[in-house]
Amino acid sequence: MRFFARTFNSFISVIILQAILVILLVSGSITRSQEEDSKKELKTEALNVYDNFNSWKRALWGTIVDLNKSGELRHMIAAQKHIAPDEPLDAYLRKAASQAGAEFLIIKNNWSTFSAVRALTEKPIPSPKAQDFYIDRPHPYVEMVLADNTLYFCGSVRVSADNGRYLDIFIVKRVDEALMRQLSFNSRVRALVSLNSHFVVGTIAGTGFLEWMHGRSFSTSYTVVNELVEEGVPYALVIQQSGNARLAGEPAKTEATLYICTFLSLSEYRARVNFINRSILLVSLLVALFTILLSAGLSKAVTDPVSQLRKAMMRLKSGEKLALLSGPKKGEIADLFQGFNDMSAQIAEDSRALSAHIREITRIKEYNDKIFNSIQEKILVINAQFAVEKANRAFLEYCGQAEDAVLGRNIDELSLALFDEPVHTSIRAIISGGKPSDAQIRRTSSSHSFEIKFYPLLEHEAATTSIHCIMVIEDITAKVAYEEKIRQAEKLASISMLSAGVAHEINNPLSSILTNVQNLIKAERDLERLKDLQLVEQETKRIARIVRSLLEFSSSTRTEKPATDINAAIRNIVQLVGYSFREESSIVIEPHLGENLPPAAIGEDECKQIILNLIKNALEAIGSTGRIRIETAFLPSESMVQCRVSDTGMGIPSELLPRIFDPFFSTKAESGNSGLGLSVVYGLVSKFGGLIDVESKEGKGTTVRIKLPAAPSGLRQ
DSSP states (O other): OHHHHHHHHHHHHHHHHHHHHHHHHHHHHHHHHHHHHHHHHHHHHHHHHHHHHHHHHHHHHHHHHHHHHOHHHHHHHHTOOSSSOOHHHHHHHHHHHHHTTOSEEEEEESSSOOEEEEEOOOSOOOOOOGGGOOOOSSSOEEEEEEETTEEEEEEEEEEEOTTSOEEEEEEEEEEOHHHHHTTOOOTTEEEEEEETTTEEEESSOOHHHHHHHTTOOOSSSEEEEEEEEETTEEEEEEEEEEEEEEETTOSSOEEEEEEEEEEEEOHHHHHHHHHHHHHHHHHHHHHHHHHHHHHHHHHHHHHHHHHHHHHHHHHHHTTOOOOOOOOOSSHHHHHHHHHHHHHHHHHHHHHHHHHHHHHHHHHHHHHHHHHHHHOSSEEEEEOTTSBEEEEOHHHHHHHTOOHHHHTTSBGGGGOOTTOOHHHHHHHHHHHTTSOSOEEEEEEOTTSOEEEEEEEEEEEEOSSOEEEEEEEEEEEOHHHHHHHHHHHHHHHHHHHHHHHHHHHHHHHHHHHHHHHHHHHHHHHOOOHHHHHHHHHHHHHHHHHHHHHHHHHHHHSSOOSOOOOBOHHHHHHHHHHHHHTTOOTTOEEEEEEEOOSSOOOBSSOHHHHHHHHHHHHHHHHHHHTTEEEEEEEEEEETTTTEEEEEEEEOSOOOOTTTGGGTTSTTOOTTGGGTOOSOHHHHHHHHHHHTTOEEEEEEETTTEEEEEEEEEBOOGGGOO
16 A cells, blocks of 8 residues: 555656646747747837838938929029029928928028028927038938937938029928827837937837936847836837937037837737736646546556556666567557557667768768868858857968857957958848848958958748858959059050150140240340240250150160169259249148169159159148158168158048059049049159059058169169
């Protein structure tokens, strides 16, 4: 009886434990299902709120684009005769703004400094101030503006008439609670717009959100918060960045990040889960009670077979191979024994198949790893948190770290110059599904060039599909260098063709000028006029030498080996340029000329032409105030004479640096610049076997370094 009681108690304990496990498993499954449903609903609603919010931008954008294209509007502006716009023009603009859903129309003109704010709605809402809105771009645009603690959509456009008059038009829509309520019709959803952590507007108070938001920064434009309590109600929310908003009234143009927040109430989901959990608990308790009562009557008949099955199960669990169990021949227990025997046989078969499958998977994995690591390009797999999930041997060797030190780390922690903001942008586009692929070219401080390609990697899980990003980094330094040589050769060929054409066109009139000047010199008796004519003859011959040099430059050979004192040429050019400075000019030229400098293997006229072009470019980059530094030095190890011209001007944008030697390319085309200066310099330097390179940072000036071969000792004076 003691054994029977012990068996009975054990059986009851198993029944109770089973009931508890069922409750936990079912409850957990239902809870996870509810969480997934809430996440899906939140994602869908967040997308709707975001699209509905930005639809106002698109509506304003379409209206201002139509206004900018309207010929009728330009004719009406040109016909204005009064300080304020006349009634037809005012009515035209009101109609266009009203059709776009705007609440205010702000207009300013340039013929009378008139400005006015027109209310387009009968709602008693405060009007914005005209001085908070201005045009700072040459094209139509839509921006968000925070003025007087009110957030506005603002479509801005400047429409110019043929007579020089223009009208600045601002179509303004207020972002208030009524507008936010229209973004979603789901009763469980609340919408909120925030500027960092100091301004909110929406259908929810936002007090708890502002406290949570304070001091936070986001690494992605799409952030999910699983739970946030607002007004005593738990919410899940999605925070999406939507550009910036300009803060009106600030001393300089100040912007704050605009966040569109979608709140989904979790109260209904949790109430449903609690109800289901209570129901499951009640049903489980009833089933357990019924089982206990039933087992009390059948315990003895069941205990022995169950004990036998339990022992067999424990042996099976330990991995022992079992023989067939013998038990009752009829009834449910017999079926249980038969099922156990079948299960035991199936487990043995499955174990053999699983072992074979594991061995095959291991072999395939090792094979794939060998292929992955044998690829010479550097390969990374990045997840949505910008963490490295896999890297091949080529990448590990490049960054000089072990695999354990790289996997799981954010790419920014690897301290590689390759991973900058454009790379982050491409990774986001791939992970978000915005692009099927992407590619970028990067150049490191060690003068290595890399081509980075981005591809999506889909991973299907039980309920969701996630996208990872595969980065393939290829060292294209040699390829870039080869292509650069080809481009420079093409540039040189273009300059040669240009030089030949210009030289031939100038030669004929120049010969006529020189002949006439020489005839005038022979006939002139006035000494002062004779000196002037001789000066004209001298400069005309100098032009002729330059033209001849251009013809020689366009040919493939040189007929002489000139030698020029670069320091003397620089002094002459600086003295010549100094005559053209205005007295009020604040530009300083600082020559720092090296001593005992050997002559350079270049013609004097070509040398002066190079230096004059470089100083001219520096003067145009500086404007009215700045400094030009000219340095010369001899490089014995290279047998080169070096000349560096540095300025404190505006600098050259990095995206334009590869084009500065192109013929007719200029960043100052609006000032009449031909764009030939640096292309001619490049051609002359290349002609005499020299080298030229340019270093520039936007806003910090430019340095041009020229190296020319030193003249052979037989040509030095």
